[in-house]
Amino acid sequence: MAVNSGMAHLSDGLFTTAIATYTLAMASYTAEYAFGRRGRVAATTPAKAEAKVLVGAGGPVVDAPAVPSGDGFGQELANNRPGDQKRVAGDRIGRIAVALTILGALIHGSSIALRGIAAHRVPWGNMYEFSAVVGFVAVVAFLGTMWRAPQIRYLGGLIMLPVVLLMFLAGTVLYAKDAPLVPALQSYWLAIHVSAAASSEGILVTSAVFTVLFLIRQRYDVVTARGGRLRFPVALGERLPSPETLDKVAYRTVAFAFPIYTFGVIAGAIWAEAAWGRYWGWDPKETWAFIAWVVYAAYLHARATAGWKGRSAAWINLLGFGSMTFNFFVVNIVISGLHSYAGLN
Amino acid sequence: MRYLRRGWRRLISMRTALLLLFLLALAAVPGSLLPQRPLNPAKVDDYLRTHGAWGRFLDRIGMYDVFGSAWFAAIYLLLFVSLAGCLVPRIRQHARALARKPLPAPKNLGRLPESGSFESGDTPAAYATAARTVLGRRWRVVQRDEPGGVVTLSAEKGYSRETGNVLFHVAMLIALVLIAVGRLFSYQGSVIIQQGQGFCNSPTAYDAWRPGRMAADGHIGPAPFCIDSLNSFTASYTSTGEAASFAADVTYSKVNPDGTDGPPTKHTITVNHPLRLEGDRVYLINHGFAPKVTVRMPDGSVQQDQATFLPTDVNTYYSEGAFQEQGKPDAGQDIGIEGFFAPTPITNANGVITSASPNVANPVLGMFVYQGTLNPNGLPQSVYSLNKTKLHQIGQANLHIGQTARMPNGVTVTFDGWVPWASLQVSHDPTQGYLLFAAVAMVVGLIGSLGVRRRRLWLRITPAVAEKKGSPTVVSVGGLARSDSGNFTTEFAGILSRLRDASTVAEPGLVGAGKE
Numbered sequence: 001m002a003v004n005s006g007m008a009h010l011s012d013g014l015f016t017t018a019i020a021t022y023t024l025a026m027a028s029y030t031a032e033y034a035f036g037r038r039g040r041v042a043a044t045t046p047a048k049a050e051a052k053v054l055v056g057a058g059g060p061v062v063d064a065p066a067v068p069s070g071d072g073f074g075q076e077l078a079n080n081r082p083g084d085q086k087r088v089a090g091d092r093i094g095r096i097a098v099a100l101t102i103l104g105a106l107i108h109g110s111s112i113a114l115r116g117i118a119a120h121r122v123p124w125g126n127m128y129e130f131s132a133v134v135g136f137v138a139v140v141a142f143l144g145t146m147w148r149a150p151q152i153r154y155l156g157g158l159i160m161l162p163v164v165l166l167m168f169l170a171g172t173v174l175y176a177k178d179a180p181l182v183p184a185l186q187s188y189w190l191a192i193h194v195s196a197a198a199s200s201e202g203i204l205v206t207s208a209v210f211t212v213l214f215l216i217r218q219r220y221d222v223v224t225a226r227g228g229r230l231r232f233p234v235a236l237g238e239r240l241p242s243p244e245t246l247d248k249v250a251y252r253t254v255a256f257a258f259p260i261y262t263f264g265v266i267a268g269a270i271w272a273e274a275a276w277g278r279y280w281g282w283d284p285k286e287t288w289a290f291i292a293w294v295v296y297a298a299y300l301h302a303r304a305t306a307g308w309k310g311r312s313a314a315w316i317n318l319l320g321f322g323s324m325t326f327n328f329f330v331v332n333i334v335i336s337g338l339h340s341y342a343g344l345n
Numbered sequence: 346m347r348y349l350r351r352g353w354r355r356l357i358s359m360r361t362a363l364l365l366l367f368l369l370a371l372a373a374v375p376g377s378l379l380p381q382r383p384l385n386p387a388k389v390d391d392y393l394r395t396h397g398a399w400g401r402f403l404d405r406i407g408m409y410d411v412f413g414s415a416w417f418a419a420i421y422l423l424l425f426v427s428l429a430g431c432l433v434p435r436i437r438q439h440a441r442a443l444a445r446k447p448l449p450a451p452k453n454l455g456r457l458p459e460s461g462s463f464e465s466g467d468t469p470a471a472y473a474t475a476a477r478t479v480l481g482r483r484w485r486v487v488q489r490d491e492p493g494g495v496v497t498l499s500a501e502k503g504y505s506r507e508t509g510n511v512l513f514h515v516a517m518l519i520a521l522v523l524i525a526v527g528r529l530f531s532y533q534g535s536v537i538i539q540q541g542q543g544f545c546n547s548p549t550a551y552d553a554w555r556p557g558r559m560a561a562d563g564h565i566g567p568a569p570f571c572i573d574s575l576n577s578f579t580a581s582y583t584s585t586g587e588a589a590s591f592a593a594d595v596t597y598s599k600v601n602p603d604g605t606d607g608p609p610t611k612h613t614i615t616v617n618h619p620l621r622l623e624g625d626r627v628y629l630i631n632h633g634f635a636p637k638v639t640v641r642m643p644d645g646s647v648q649q650d651q652a653t654f655l656p657t658d659v660n661t662y663y664s665e666g667a668f669q670e671q672g673k674p675d676a677g678q679d680i681g682i683e684g685f686f687a688p689t690p691i692t693n694a695n696g697v698i699t700s701a702s703p704n705v706a707n708p709v710l711g712m713f714v715y716q717g718t719l720n721p722n723g724l725p726q727s728v729y730s731l732n733k734t735k736l737h738q739i740g741q742a743n744l745h746i747g748q749t750a751r752m753p754n755g756v757t758v759t760f761d762g763w764v765p766w767a768s769l770q771v772s773h774d775p776t777q778g779y780l781l782f783a784a785v786a787m788v789v790g791l792i793g794s795l796g797v798r799r800r801r802l803w804l805r806i807t808p809a810v811a812e813k814k815g816s817p818t819v820v821s822v823g824g825l826a827r828s829d830s831g832n833f834t835t836e837f838a839g840i841l842s843r844l845r846d847a848s849t850v851a852e853p854g855l856v857g858a859g860k861e
Binding site: 284288 | 411585587
């Protein structure tokens with residue numbers, strides 16, 4: 001069936017609009033962050049130090065830390081005193097940022113949907129489309145996390161950054177024209193296998209961001225305890241939530257994504273049995289999917305092993321993310337294998 | 346013995362398992378970066394040619410068959426043993442935990458991470474019943490009486506976390522065993538058949554036969570069936586030249602146990618839909634072109650032939666191959682033709698013909714024609730190229746269908762047309778169906794293991810002090826989430842308020858301080 005080129009063009013236009021909207025959202029989040037929901041001075045106010053604060057998802061009990069810090073969660077909401085002009089402005093910008101993110105996600109979602117409708121197929125048949133879906137899932141995952149824990153709003157810029165980067169890459173380097181699927185991809189397993197892969201990877205992007213923030217925050221604590229000089233990026237730690245919170249959010253996102261990823265790999269094996277005559281053949285893509293799976297499994301184990309918790313586990317998480325990214329970019333583009341659906345020629 | 350025990354304990358520790366997991370991931374890396382023999386032997390030979398001693402060294406340590414190498418097997422076997430050793434005690438422990446009643450309530454519930462208390466107008470026994478209704482069946486509840494008329498409830502929930510954890514790991518061990526057994530009893534054969542040809546499922550019929558150990562030793566034989574004929578192969582393309590569909594129409598028949606042929610059945614094999622019969626699957630793997638020629642030999646006789654040409658460009662299906670026409674023995678009158686088939690020919694800037702698309706549109710057969718002795722030493726010889734040691738070129742031509750090229754010695758070559766060929770693969774793996782069950786169990790186990798949290802709840806219901814008439818019953822509640830606490834705080838707050846709602850309000854005026 002022929003591709004509806006008008007719709008495909010509209011999809012491309014919406015994609016660009018979504019990037020622009022996300023960029024605006026990112027700028028707004030960053031502005032909110034800069035306005036300082038809670039600066040160092042505020043953090044040293046002992047008033048709330050004894051409070052046990054209820055938070056939502058990923059929400060542990062946060063005791064105010066001994067070191068001056070912007071552990072953020074919950075307390076800053078309580079600190080929102082009237083007359084504090086700067087904070088009110090920051091809050092307003094934060095709301096605008098969320099609105100922009102939701103608007104961007106709607107535009108982004110429409111772009112993806114139109115792309116599929118135009119070619120009468122699922123909209124994840126090449127690298128461009130896959131990146132678009134991964135970015136979309138990452139944004140939705142962030143919105144979902146924010147729904148449960150609104151306090152993380154001011155960190156939105158740090159989530160939007162990789163998403164905007166990925167989408168920019170998708171729109172420039174990875175872009176492929178909307179086209180029908182090659183025979184090998186004409187299977188309902190495309191809908192199952194690739195959507196599982198894209199959604200788990202989108203969620204794992206979120207996890208990687210929180211892991212980086214965790215490492216920054218932890219380093220920040222070490223440096224401030226020593227009285228050392230703060231430099232970028234460690235200085236960012238000032239306004240980050242407590243390391244326990246970041247670690248927990250990173251873990252919970254992996255715990256959520258890992259079964260989906262496992263399911264995606266298994267669905268891939270079932271499809272490979274129907275398409276290539278074997279369920280597993282150590283094709284480079286399969287090999288790297290295996291490597292990433294093993295590394296994330298190691299992360300989950302490390303988090304429950306004395307001596308591996310915290311920093312080591314965080315690095316393993318990033319290693320897993322690295323393998324996954326390698327599998328997407330390098331294996332698709334550089335290494336030849338059976339998964340040659342990049343659409344780049 | 347002591348060292349043995351210590352070594353064993355170290356092997357089954359989480360630390361070792363972690364290390365082995367890393368090793369496994371690391372060991373898989375060269376398998377994707379270096380050419381692998383089972384996937385592409387030609388690439389391995391290329392690599393060996395260009396990398397000299399380094400290449401030979403890699404060969405010696407098994408780097409071209411990483412996933413079949415001894416060291417890769419060593420890592421996963423160690424991991425397997427470590428996992429099994431770790432799992433057995435955990436299963437025992439979990440079984441005990443399942444059988445055991447929830448632990449008695451601690452003395453001071455206020456010390457637990459989550460706690461709260463309220464007063465009730467009910468007697469302890471009455472309130473305990475009400476609280477059990479609130480908790481419902483999802484909590485496993487045990488009621489205990491303590492001295493002084495105190496009633497305690499111990500409740501626990503989330504056993505499926507460990508159940509899922511055990512299920513996942515056991516299913517994975519079973520999956521590994523099934524994979525290994527499947528490898529032993531599997532076989533794969535692949536064959537190229539031109540339209541109109543057929544084959545039977547037996548090792549000798551295949552161009553490539555890759556048996557597992559048991560098939561190689563003859564303990565299992567290929568399932569008895571024949572693909573009698575490839576009736577037609579059709580490829581369709583979009584207007585822009587992209588492949589839209591591939592379909593191979595075949596007639597097959599099973600061989601009955603008494604040796605007679607079953608009824609011939611027609612079936613269409615497409616890319617994602619193999620033909621499944623007798624525990625074997627027949628796949629459509631690739632396709633290509635077999636040009637047909639008529640050759641007038643130097644002695645005036647006429648031979649007709651069609652030869653399988655292999656695509657050398659996966660995008661345009663520009664293909665190459667050879668014709669070998671035997672003349673009178675030892676007369677030096679054999680004719681060999683090496684050439685290419687361009688399905689949609691275009692002439693590039695250098696005047697060389699290539700193909701623009703795999704779709705066939707006025708194709709060209711380009712050829713170099715040789716005369717001499719085709720196979721001088723009588724050794725097996727590739728059908729896709731010529732051994733030119735005893736051949737000399739007598740001409741060349743690029744022909745469209747129907748055209749004839751005239752060569753010296755009265756030799757003529759006519760391009761008559763082409764037929765498609767299909768590459769079919771027959772696969773057999775007796776365990777893959779069971780493996781699917783194991784895989785599903787793994788996912789279910791993971792969801793339980795990562796999605797469920799184990800939590801404990803205690804209620805201590807202290808009766809009214811007898812001499813102080815009308816004093817209320819005090820209910821204190823404590824909660825503890827084992828493992829990752831998640832949002833137990835929120836959950837606990839909800840439970841606490843429901844527990845409070847279930848109690849009869851204590852007489853007004855007698856309510857003391859609410860929170861401990």
